[in-house]
Amino acid sequence: MVARKPIVGANWKSNPAKLSACDDLINSWNGAGFDEGKVEVVVGATAVHIANAKSKFDPKFKVAAQNCSKTGEGAFTGEITASMLTDLGLEWVIIGHSERRHKFGESNEDIAEKIGKAQEAGLKVLFCIGELLEEREAGKTNEVCETQVKAVVSKVTDWSKIVIAYEPVWAIGTGVVATVEQAQEAHAAVRKVLADNVSAEVAASTRIQYGGSVSPDNCEELIKCPDIDGFLVGGASLKPTFMDIIGKVQASC
Numbered sequence: 001m002v003a004r005k006p007i008v009g010a011n012w013k014s015n016p017a018k019l020s021a022c023d024d025l026i027n028s029w030n031g032a033g034f035d036e037g038k039v040e041v042v043v044g045a046t047a048v049h050i051a052n053a054k055s056k057f058d059p060k061f062k063v064a065a066q067n068c069s070k071t072g073e074g075a076f077t078g079e080i081t082a083s084m085l086t087d088l089g090l091e092w093v094i095i096g097h098s099e100r101r102h103k104f105g106e107s108n109e110d111i112a113e114k115i116g117k118a119q120e121a122g123l124k125v126l127f128c129i130g131e132l133l134e135e136r137e138a139g140k141t142n143e144v145c146e147t148q149v150k151a152v153v154s155k156v157t158d159w160s161k162i163v164i165a166y167e168p169v170w171a172i173g174t175g176v177v178a179t180v181e182q183a184q185e186a187h188a189a190v191r192k193v194l195a196d197n198v199s200a201e202v203a204a205s206t207r208i209q210y211g212g213s214v215s216p217d218n219c220e221e222l223i224k225c226p227d228i229d230g231f232l233v234g235g236a237s238l239k240p241t242f243m244d245i246i247g248k249v250q251a252s253c
């Protein structure tokens, strides 16, 4: 059995409004500390806050971009290329978040192109997937996740640089967290998609995070699930108590 080091991501989305509020979080987390040998921590800041975050966070916090372009350099106003992120010293990018998919119309094909560019640039990817409420209610959760994963398989050349974040859309920002059973079942199904479409080794070694209303109160039960390897945290990552989640994940190792 391959050991999978837990990984916890903070997804700040379009927050905080002020750079000074970023600095408050950075200062409080730098002081709290964690053992990077036991748990990996990645913080997704807005594009305009990335450089500040990278210069002020203790280096054991890895800073991520929340998106990258599906193109290379050129006449693509407003886009940030994957290679610009690596040039800035970043190691990570979040791709395929449900808000990109459902609020900005990104398709599975767009997301596959972005993952291809990230892989070419050597970036590690937090690759988000997950079903809408109506898809879950129609019994299509596993089918949706399978389609989303299979859409990117041909673009991935290095699976050690891919972490999958299973985030049921109905649980994101709603306070309605998936049950332990729902989360474990979906994670096991995603792992089977990897086994069937990539390899048994990749299925065993790829880390799969759960995301959707994760908090210091519910993370302890979820992290006990055999196929849950960490979390992607939105709302609760804008509070100093995000470090409680890290502490609980670390204690579970």
Ligand code: PGA
Residues within 6 Å of the ligand: 011, 167, 171, 172, 173, 174, 175, 211, 212, 213, 214, 232, 233, 234, 235, 236
């Ligand atoms: P949430 O967001 O923790 O606020 O539900 C998670 C995410 O969008 O990644």
